[in-house]
Amino acid sequence: MKRRLYTPGPTPIPPEAVLAMAQPIEYHRSQEFRALVRRVRENLRYVWCTESEVAILAASGTGAMEFAIVNLFSPGDTVAGIRGGKFGERWGDIATAYGLAYVPIDVEWGTSPDAEEVASVLDAHPGAKALLTTLCETSTGALQDICAYSDVTQERGTLLVVDAVSALGADEIRMDAWGVDALVSCSQKGLMTPPGLAFCALSERARQASERSTLPKHYFSYAKALKNQAKDETPFTPAISLLYGLDAALTAMREEGIENVWARHARLAHATRAGAKALGLPLFAAHPANALTSIRLPDDCDGAALVRHIRNAHGAIFAGGQEHLAGRIVRIAHLGWMDNYDVLTALGALECGMRDVGMDIRLGAGVAAVLEALSQPPV
Amino acid sequence: MKRRLYTPGPTPIPPEAVLAMAQPIEYHRSQEFRALVRRVRENLRYVWCTESEVAILAASGTGAMEFAIVNLFSPGDTVAGIRGGKFGERWGDIATAYGLAYVPIDVEWGTSPDAEEVASVLDAHPGAKALLTTLCETSTGALQDICAYSDVTQERGTLLVVDAVSALGADEIRMDAWGVDALVSCSQKGLMTPPGLAFCALSERARQASERSTLPKHYFSYAKALKNQAKDETPFTPAISLLYGLDAALTAMREEGIENVWARHARLAHATRAGAKALGLPLFAAHPANALTSIRLPDDCDGAALVRHIRNAHGAIFAGGQEHLAGRIVRIAHLGWMDNYDVLTALGALECGMRDVGMDIRLGAGVAAVLEALSQPPV
Numbered sequence: 186m187k188r189r190l191y192t193p194g195p196t197p198i199p200p201e202a203v204l205a206m207a208q209p210i211e212y213h214r215s216q217e218f219r220a221l222v223r224r225v226r227e228n229l230r231y232v233w234c235t236e237s238e239v240a241i242l243a244a245s246g247t248g249a250m251e252f253a254i255v256n257l258f259s260p261g262d263t264v265a266g267i268r269g270g271k272f273g274e275r276w277g278d279i280a281t282a283y284g285l286a287y288v289p290i291d292v293e294w295g296t297s298p299d300a301e302e303v304a305s306v307l308d309a310h311p312g313a314k315a316l317l318t319t320l321c322e323t324s325t326g327a328l329q330d331i332c333a334y335s336d337v338t339q340e341r342g343t344l345l346v347v348d349a350v351s352a353l354g355a356d357e358i359r360m361d362a363w364g365v366d367a368l369v370s371c372s373q374k375g376l377m378t379p380p381g382l383a384f385c386a387l388s389e390r391a392r393q394a395s396e397r398s399t400l401p402k403h404y405f406s407y408a409k410a411l412k413n414q415a416k417d418e419t420p421f422t423p424a425i426s427l428l429y430g431l432d433a434a435l436t437a438m439r440e441e442g443i444e445n446v447w448a449r450h451a452r453l454a455h456a457t458r459a460g461a462k463a464l465g466l467p468l469f470a471a472h473p474a475n476a477l478t479s480i481r482l483p484d485d486c487d488g489a490a491l492v493r494h495i496r497n498a499h500g501a502i503f504a505g506g507q508e509h510l511a512g513r514i515v516r517i518a519h520l521g522w523m524d525n526y527d528v529l530t531a532l533g534a535l536e537c538g539m540r541d542v543g544m545d546i547r548l549g550a551g552v553a554a555v556l557e558a559l560s561q562p563p564v
Numbered sequence: 565m566k567r568r569l570y571t572p573g574p575t576p577i578p579p580e581a582v583l584a585m586a587q588p589i590e591y592h593r594s595q596e597f598r599a600l601v602r603r604v605r606e607n608l609r610y611v612w613c614t615e616s617e618v619a620i621l622a623a624s625g626t627g628a629m630e631f632a633i634v635n636l637f638s639p640g641d642t643v644a645g646i647r648g649g650k651f652g653e654r655w656g657d658i659a660t661a662y663g664l665a666y667v668p669i670d671v672e673w674g675t676s677p678d679a680e681e682v683a684s685v686l687d688a689h690p691g692a693k694a695l696l697t698t699l700c701e702t703s704t705g706a707l708q709d710i711c712a713y714s715d716v717t718q719e720r721g722t723l724l725v726v727d728a729v730s731a732l733g734a735d736e737i738r739m740d741a742w743g744v745d746a747l748v749s750c751s752q753k754g755l756m757t758p759p760g761l762a763f764c765a766l767s768e769r770a771r772q773a774s775e776r777s778t779l780p781k782h783y784f785s786y787a788k789a790l791k792n793q794a795k796d797e798t799p800f801t802p803a804i805s806l807l808y809g810l811d812a813a814l815t816a817m818r819e820e821g822i823e824n825v826w827a828r829h830a831r832l833a834h835a836t837r838a839g840a841k842a843l844g845l846p847l848f849a850a851h852p853a854n855a856l857t858s859i860r861l862p863d864d865c866d867g868a869a870l871v872r873h874i875r876n877a878h879g880a881i882f883a884g885g886q887e888h889l890a891g892r893i894v895r896i897a898h899l900g901w902m903d904n905y906d907v908l909t910a911l912g913a914l915e916c917g918m919r920d921v922g923m924d925i926r927l928g929a930g931v932a933a934v935l936e937a938l939s940q941p942p943v
Contacts, residue, residue: 213759214883245622251783282781379806380592
């Protein structure tokens with residue numbers, strides 16, 4: 186059966202990246218490989234919208250979150266973090282594992298706090314060194330208003346740390362212009378590359394903070410990354426074949442233009458939401474991200490069985506809900522190497538699956554709404 | 565120009581692994597992917613010669629070294645480590661970064677301490693929790709006598725931690741039978757897979773030590789690895805495409821048989837040493853490993869220029885010396901996906917390069933010695 190991957194990471198790999206990864210392995214201490222690293226560094230800065238160096242790690246996205254923590258803080262430091270899903274929780278887990286005092290800003294899953302709520306927590310904890318945020322909370326599809334939080338953090342001299350693991354290259358984020366101090370992402374989402382590479386850029390203010398940080402670090406040392414990347418190398422053996430793929434994917438993103446990449450994701454997200462609404466399914470997130478769409482299922486629907494059936498009978502691989510949302514939502518990513526017809530197919534498979542399991546829908550309503558939404562001028 | 569990779573990591577990738585990595589990305593929380601993880605876990609245990617779980621990390625080899633440190637120790641613990649090259653030094657760097665008291669057992673680069681030297685250091689530091697060793701010190705090609713050290717560590721209740729990054733799958737190591745407590749390696753050496761995966765297995769004694777360890781950890785948590793791998797998953801998104809490649813490479817190793825893999829490397833190393841000697845070049849390491857051969861160059865030879873010339877004019881990519889050995893040695897790996905004719909070619913390229921730069925050699929002596937050595941019965 187033809188399978189189509191709609192999980193919010195990993196995402197499909199474009200053929201030029203697959204082909205690039207099949208190249209023979211090059212020795213990483215060579216002029217040829219340094220030329221590739223130089224190009225990747227430049228294109229990462231372009232996608233991050235920053236002049237700062239983007240550290241390249243052989244790790245999962247969680248490794249880059251840990252990189253941000255161990256380089257910015259010292260034992261006993263206080264950090265505040267927005268917790269409205271699994272990845273907000275992860276910031277708290279990492280901070281706690283490293284002996285930081287973690288102040289959660291708890292919000293209902295699927296929602297995001299407004300800037301006033303964030304400000305009041307930071308005012309109640311004036312010693313908090315940082316606000317830990319998640320541009321797109323992958324477990325719920327909720328978008329956080331990083332721009333608005335930035336006003337709050339800059340006023341108070343608090344570092345703004347953003348996990349953009351699933352959102353980078355889908356939802357607009359401009360590191361320098363928006364005053365982001367640490368911007369974390371990884372390869373297997375909007376960057377259209379297999380998992381195994383992770384990234385973190387630090388602002389000048391964050392770089393200064395990193396010089397005062399005393400948390401133990403070695404593999405995730407920012408100082409080592411900076412020193413080696415200045416020579417177009419990495420401190421430790423890089424994930425060479427994945428960098429071949431990333432180079433091809435970043436080149437494609439640069440050719441498309443980052444604003445166009447964001448606009449494409451906005452269009453695909455808009456169409457997916459329209460399709461879900463036409464099927465009578467409410468969106469789960471109050472402010473949905475453009476990386477993925479979380480759809481709330483009727484209470485009498487076994488969401489896990491639906492996702493499994495759509496995978497097995499229709500080849501479309503959606504993600505279900507996590508933790509207390511297991512079986513309650515379906516998550517459809519339109520992330521990375523995706524176009525209009527991928528979204529059409531996703532809705533088609535969703536409709537057919539719902540019909541198969543006996544849900545009461547008007548077959549064709551979703552896909553019609555997708556085409557209608559895609560034919561409208563950009564929102 | 566046709567290029568041939570003889571660096572002691574990365575090493576060439578066999579075509580079945582390259583093809584496997586070109587497969588479409590599978591969602592890692594699926595039955596299909598769990599079946600792959602189950603097979604990889606089983607084959608890793610086979611190659612490690614252990615019944616213990618081998619933790620699978622998305623990281624470079626250094627990440628797995630850090631994994632061993634952060635899971636076994638607590639702040640202020642004393643550890644002893646053999647330091648006779650860049651990777652022995654790395655154990656010290658990591659231990660020191662994490663606030664351990666590090667007792668170096670310094671030996672001249674290219675040599676390894678005997679068991680008595682190790683015993684006397686451990687006796688002088690009876691509080692030392694572990695001995696940190698390097699099966700093959702990649703920077704020099706020297707082999708350490710892990711079996712002999714094991715008698716010393718077991719007698720004293722000291723943990724035996726082995727970096728087998730470049731040696732695993734080349735030089736014999738039997739984790740359980742030899743009493744090794746932590747055995748670290750990574751993908752891009754004997755395991756014939758691109759860099760980006762790293763591994764560490766812990767003995768039962770080490771697992772118990774890990775429960776007492778209080779060093780901070782999250783991404784490199786052994787407890788998380790154990791818990792998730794029991795379900796054929798990894799705690800964080802795995803490097804999916806690299807695992808496809810690893811699965812193919814491990815399957816090939818299992819078909820060949822690990823004893824045969826070791827014997828092949830012993831044969832290739834023996835032939836390489838014979839070729840070097842026939843060219844009048846002494847070996848650098850007192851007890852050379854089978855993963856790579858380090859050859860000492862005449863004092864009047866610019867080794868860096870020779871390695872560069874051989875690369876540019878003959879397409880054979882050797883490694884030079886590191887740190888104070890820069891320009892003084894050439895390192896030729898016969899590691900991973902390598903056979904007799906790869907060694908013949910390596911010596912041929914070495915001879916031609918030496919001739920080109922005006923060194924006084926009898927052209928053909930090296931390759932003749934290689935063929936002669938390969939035609940002898942196994943040593």
